[in-house]
Amino acid sequence: MLTQIAEAINAELAGKTFDGSLKFDCGEDGVLVLADNRASTDDRDADCTIKLSTENLKKLLKGKLNPMTGVMMGKLKVSGNPAVAMKLGSLLK
Structure with a gap:
């Protein structure tokens, strides 16, 4: 499952x-x-790590889960440098 998501992201990148x-x-x-x-x-190792379920990862990448809402609801846990995570939104659009 994650391999397929990685391939889709590579196409976007x-x-x-x-x-x-x-x-x-x-x-x-x-x-x-x-x-x-x-x-x-x-x-x-990475500059920023986001812990989440595979289902929430798919929602996040499709724009169906707002990152800030996900953090507030406990669906996403961010550690490290959150500025790196912020760059992802503009990249995949």
């Missing part, structure tokens, strides 16, 4: 740059890391 690294930690489902202008499922 084509020709764009993403400064920094961002990890989506989906617990037992694995991780999705955006770094070096690509998405992968290889776990590594």
Whole structure:
């Protein structure tokens, strides 16, 4: 599942740059890391980590889950540098 999401993100990132690294930690489902202008499922340290369910990751990337609302409702837990996470919104639109 996360591999398919990574492939879709890589298609979106084509020709764009993403400064920094961002990890989506989906617990037992694995991780999705955006770094070096690509998405992968290889776990590594990142500037910012967002812990969430795979279902909420899909909603977040489709624009059906507002990041701020997700944090307020406890659906997303952000650690590290939140400024890196903020860059994601403008990148995928």
